[in-house]
Amino acid sequence: MGVVGGGQLARMMIPPAVELGVEIRVLAEAEGMSAALAATAVGDYTDLETVRAFARDVDVLTFDHEHVPQAVLRALVADGVQVHPGPDALQYAQDKLRMRERLGKLGIPMPDWARVENAEQLDDFIAEHGGRAVVKTARGGYDGKGVRVVTAAAQVEEWFLALDQDGGPDAGALLAEELVDFRRELSQLVARRPSGDVTLWPVVESIQKDGVCAEVIAPALGSAGKVAEMAAQIGTTIAAELGVTGVLAVELFETTDERILVNELAMRPHNTGHWTIDGSTTSQFEQHLRAVLDLPFGATGHRDPWSVMVNILGGPVEKSLDEATTLAMADHPAAKIHLYGKEPRPGRKIGHVTTGGEELDEVVFQARAAAAFFQD
Amino acid sequence: MGVVGGGQLARMMIPPAVELGVEIRVLAEAEGMSAALAATAVGDYTDLETVRAFARDVDVLTFDHEHVPQAVLRALVADGVQVHPGPDALQYAQDKLRMRERLGKLGIPMPDWARVENAEQLDDFIAEHGGRAVVKTARGGYDGKGVRVVTAAAQVEEWFLALDQDGGPDAGALLAEELVDFRRELSQLVARRPSGDVTLWPVVESIQKDGVCAEVIAPALGSAGKVAEMAAQIGTTIAAELGVTGVLAVELFETTDERILVNELAMRPHNTGHWTIDGSTTSQFEQHLRAVLDLPFGATGHRDPWSVMVNILGGPVEKSLDEATTLAMADHPAAKIHLYGKEPRPGRKIGHVTTGGEELDEVVFQARAAAAFFQD
Numbered sequence: 001m002g003v004v005g006g007g008q009l010a011r012m013m014i015p016p017a018v019e020l021g022v023e024i025r026v027l028a029e030a031e032g033m034s035a036a037l038a039a040t041a042v043g044d045y046t047d048l049e050t051v052r053a054f055a056r057d058v059d060v061l062t063f064d065h066e067h068v069p070q071a072v073l074r075a076l077v078a079d080g081v082q083v084h085p086g087p088d089a090l091q092y093a094q095d096k097l098r099m100r101e102r103l104g105k106l107g108i109p110m111p112d113w114a115r116v117e118n119a120e121q122l123d124d125f126i127a128e129h130g131g132r133a134v135v136k137t138a139r140g141g142y143d144g145k146g147v148r149v150v151t152a153a154a155q156v157e158e159w160f161l162a163l164d165q166d167g168g169p170d171a172g173a174l175l176a177e178e179l180v181d182f183r184r185e186l187s188q189l190v191a192r193r194p195s196g197d198v199t200l201w202p203v204v205e206s207i208q209k210d211g212v213c214a215e216v217i218a219p220a221l222g223s224a225g226k227v228a229e230m231a232a233q234i235g236t237t238i239a240a241e242l243g244v245t246g247v248l249a250v251e252l253f254e255t256t257d258e259r260i261l262v263n264e265l266a267m268r269p270h271n272t273g274h275w276t277i278d279g280s281t282t283s284q285f286e287q288h289l290r291a292v293l294d295l296p297f298g299a300t301g302h303r304d305p306w307s308v309m310v311n312i313l314g315g316p317v318e319k320s321l322d323e324a325t326t327l328a329m330a331d332h333p334a335a336k337i338h339l340y341g342k343e344p345r346p347g348r349k350i351g352h353v354t355t356g357g358e359e360l361d362e363v364v365f366q367a368r369a370a371a372a373f374f375q376d
Numbered sequence: 377m378g379v380v381g382g383g384q385l386a387r388m389m390i391p392p393a394v395e396l397g398v399e400i401r402v403l404a405e406a407e408g409m410s411a412a413l414a415a416t417a418v419g420d421y422t423d424l425e426t427v428r429a430f431a432r433d434v435d436v437l438t439f440d441h442e443h444v445p446q447a448v449l450r451a452l453v454a455d456g457v458q459v460h461p462g463p464d465a466l467q468y469a470q471d472k473l474r475m476r477e478r479l480g481k482l483g484i485p486m487p488d489w490a491r492v493e494n495a496e497q498l499d500d501f502i503a504e505h506g507g508r509a510v511v512k513t514a515r516g517g518y519d520g521k522g523v524r525v526v527t528a529a530a531q532v533e534e535w536f537l538a539l540d541q542d543g544g545p546d547a548g549a550l551l552a553e554e555l556v557d558f559r560r561e562l563s564q565l566v567a568r569r570p571s572g573d574v575t576l577w578p579v580v581e582s583i584q585k586d587g588v589c590a591e592v593i594a595p596a597l598g599s600a601g602k603v604a605e606m607a608a609q610i611g612t613t614i615a616a617e618l619g620v621t622g623v624l625a626v627e628l629f630e631t632t633d634e635r636i637l638v639n640e641l642a643m644r645p646h647n648t649g650h651w652t653i654d655g656s657t658t659s660q661f662e663q664h665l666r667a668v669l670d671l672p673f674g675a676t677g678h679r680d681p682w683s684v685m686v687n688i689l690g691g692p693v694e695k696s697l698d699e700a701t702t703l704a705m706a707d708h709p710a711a712k713i714h715l716y717g718k719e720p721r722p723g724r725k726i727g728h729v730t731t732g733g734e735e736l737d738e739v740v741f742q743a744r745a746a747a748a749f750f751q752d
């Protein structure tokens with residue numbers, strides 16, 4: 001299996017590849033990245049010849065991220081390379097305007113949205129939605145980047161200016177969305193095989209800080225009934241209708257009036273699924289491998305009644321990473337500590353902690369306390 | 377961390393190294409071995425300069441096997457290399473006669489045994505023990521090799537002849553042991569840090585076929601009381617008194633008259649501990665890493681009431697490894713299938729399956745049924 005991109009998602013595919021006897025190779029952006037252990041090539045994933053050379057010796061190509069250009073993906077498919085997820089599906093994860101248009105046709109519940117090509121259109125949208133809107137660049141955003149809450153079009157003036165200079169087929173527009181009055185954020189993780197099988201993990205609750213996933217509670221509280229059913233239905237429909245192969249994360253808003261709305265899609269293992277490494281019979285990374293290799297799916301049940309994942313972000317820390325790790329391990333022997341082999345920088349995701357157990361308050365406390373050693 | 381030896385034990389250290397952010401390097405015996413993904417060097421582990429060159433760039437040296445010669449180990453220690461387990465401990469795993477002598481001094485319960493230097497001494501031992509004995513070469517045996525049940529010294533004639541040609545400090549003798557009338561075989565897995573901390577997993581039952589571990593049931597049935605206490609006491613004593621650093625497996629006989637006797641020692645992760653990857657909060661491989669890096673230990677509780685591991689041996693199989701994997705996955709979605717990246721050969725350990733759950737009969741059935749796809 002070849003993975004384009006050498007970040008932590010590629011890194012976390014290594015353990016299940018080792019366990020399942022799958023040979024894994026990574027095309028990394030640079031030396032010394034998170035997935036360096038499996039990196040057999042270093043190069044630019046936007047360059048067709050680089051990716052083509054890497055793909056020559058693998059049976060299946062998959063991804064650490066969604067940024068490989070459509071032109072490259074389509075050339076690889078034309079070469080006969082097995083690409084999962086394929087370009088037809090990936091376009092909806094690469095372009096938020098296309099995603100909104102497509103989900104709209106499928107009748108998937110979403111926030112109100114509009115394609116806005118200029119300041120006038122955006123100001124109209126803001127006026128129609130209580131004086132506020134969420135504005136997103138169609139492409140290239142992640143972890144809160146390319147997303148802004150505004151009360152006037154002037155607040156994203158430079159994004160409109162950049163559009164004019166872009167010139168691509170989808171250039172010329174931003175995505176405006178209503179600011180949803182949500183109770184909480186949920187995430188529905190799904191995996192789909194090329195042969196069509198779909199499997200799901202129970203819907204989880206994701207707690208964001210500054211636009212970045214900070215904490216995940218699995219399963220989402222009180223999710224046994226209607227909420228879980230709606231989330232599962234939405235996830236299954238999107239995976240099947242968009243032809244996703246591999247893991248799909250559907251980020252959802254649960255509104256105060258008890259609707260479930262699709263916020264974002266990610267067609268790869270996702271931060272809201274890291275808890276599955278320790279908390280589910282089959283992790284999202286193992287399932288992604290099984291999916292892209294078209295192997296039968298593993299069971300997705302919870303191993304503990306509750307699992308909690310807390311991200312470890314780099315910050316202004318007095319102690320070294322080794323010292324923090326030692327202290328966290330000493331105080332929290334049952335916490336599963338995951339580090340991505342990255343140098344800590346303020347706000348950078350460098351790892352995560354997962355805990356599991358029967359009492360949610362204790363499970364949350366242990367995960368937060370273990371992660372805190374890396375931030376204090 | 378540097379690992380000498382590129383077999384499946386080194387391979388199974390890769391996932392926890394990846395999870396914990398530990399850089400792992402392997403000195404493999406050849407290209408294409410199980411741990412090839414982490415192999416940064418290929419060479420002869422009996423050659424001091426080869427091992428010395430490998431050790432130069434690692435902080436801690438540990439092992440996939442116990443076969444690195446004492447002279448090499450002691451030279452590395454003299455160089456200042458952190459070697460875990462160290463040569464003082466490893467000698468008892470390398471030489472069964474030394475092990476018996478040392479455990480005898482510690483008062484550890486063992487089968488009757490004797491150092492036999494010639495056929496007469498062995499025949500005397502056989503006569504004193506009901507006409508049968510187990511004869512073992514002091515060194516180099518594993519998985520039933522170097523072990524023979526005999527009724528007369530003539531049945532190991534070639535071993536005595538080989539002794540005469542050996543000439544090393546421990547040459548000149550075989551180990552004779554009484555054939556123990558045992559009810560079952562147990563294994564006590566222990567880990568010890570250089571700083572002295574010791575941790576244990578619950579004692580397990582190991583079912584051998586043709587001298588090779590075939591199946592492990594964790595915990596051992598009916599082991600909550602005295603048996604578990606005795607096994608834990610023996611394991612802790614041996615780890616501490618022999619100064620073991622890393623994982624230690626103590627293979628035990630439970631006799632029909634309810635004694636616990638030490639059969640063998642292994643100073644490394646062990647086949648009877650593979651169930652811990654899926655069945656314990658901390659696997660033996662993660663704990664071995666924590667031990668040799670002198671990090672605080674992880675919790676060793678069971679994740680399921682019962683875990684069962686069944687080895688996958690190569691055999692005369694109609695289908696390919698890929699076909700067998702696909703069939704096993706399809707029928708047993710909750711089974712954890714582990715493959716070592718080895719070409720199947722009759723009798724060769726190429727992987728294992730672990731299952732877990734609340735009903736032992738179901739857990740055993742699932743593990744055996746999944747493994748059977750690889751052997752039929």
